[in-house]
Amino acid sequence: MADKKKLNAPDWSGVKRVxxxxxxxxxxxFTCAGTVMQMARQDIDVTYMILTNGDKGNHNPEITRNQLIAMRKIEQRRSAELCGVKQVLFMGEEDGFLQPTPVIRKRVTREIRRIRPELIICPHxxxxxxxxxxxxxxDHRNAGLIALEAIFPAADNPMFYPDMMDEGYLPHKISQLYVSGHDEPNIEVDISADAERKVAAILCHVSQFDEPEKAADSWRKRWSETGPDGEPQVFERFKCMKFG
Ligand SMILES: [Zn+2]
Known part of the structure; x- marks a missing residue:
């Protein structure tokens, strides 16, 4: 468990879009559904950007690649709805081969400039x-790298992608970055009240679990911590960077 003394509560004042x-x-x-639910309840507009099409995420030979891609979109939209997420973007890169190429960096930068979020969440x-x-x-590592390289130096620098300026996608600088899966998190979000809803959100991804109840029990065990009065608590933790 992370050192509790270094962990702050999140500050979403001034955050309208994530x-x-x-x-x-x-x-x-898995990484932030509980946090996203709280943001949505505070009228923060959350968008999910899914970089790959998830076409390797099943071992059933009777499901074709295109069927799986379609199923996974439906599952993701269902869970997004449960979490209060307004929009899901599917970027369609091939699952298992995600690379931080100049092409995907530009596509992600365009979306950052279009959506203009104050806060971005990405993996470490x-x-x-x-x-x-x-x-x-x-893919998880490369998703983090793609996100970081789009945020800086591309998204807020007008010298990057002048053609995008012509399209009306002007430079944009975020004010906060949350990195999930970091060894030294500095903020934590208490999601205890939504822990079961997070389980339900993950289980929307029906194609991913042969034994959903067994999987859910293992998550409950893994996430559960004991609070100061002995009560069970669940947290999502992030390394938060702030930009002036
Ligand atoms: Zn994954």
Whole structure:
């Protein structure tokens, strides 16, 4: 568990729009669904950007690649609705091969300039190993890298992509960045009241779970912490960067 003394509560004053950039359908639900639910209840407009099409996320030989892509879009839209997310963007890169190319950086930059979020949530690009039993998916790392490279130096610099200026997508600087999966988080969001709703959001991704109830129980166990009065608590934690 992170050092509690270094953890602050989030500050969303002045935040009207949030963009969540992730690699796969279901990544946002695992990393920040509880936070997003709270944002939505505060009338913050949240957009999910799913970089890949999720076409490797099933081992059933009877489902075709295109069927799986379509299913995963439906599942992601369903969970987004449950979380109060207004818009889901599917960027359509191939699952398993996400790379921080100039092309995807430009596409993400265009969306940042179009949506103009004050806050972006993305995964940690340096997280290779998770705990003692999981090698982090390379798409997760590269999604973090793509997000960071679009935020800086591209999105707020008018010298980047002058053609985009002609389209009306003007430079934009975010004020806060939340990085999920960071070893040294500095903020935490208490999502205890929404923990079961987060489970429900993840389970919207029906194609991903052969034994949903068993999976849900393992998440409940993994997430649960004991509060000061012995009560169970669940948190989502992020490394927060602020930009003046
Ligand atoms: Zn993933």
């Amino acid at each position: 963009l969540v950039i992730v690699a796969h359908p279901d990544d946002a639900d 690009p340096d997280r290779y190993l998770v705990g003692d039993g999981y090698i982090n998916h390379p």
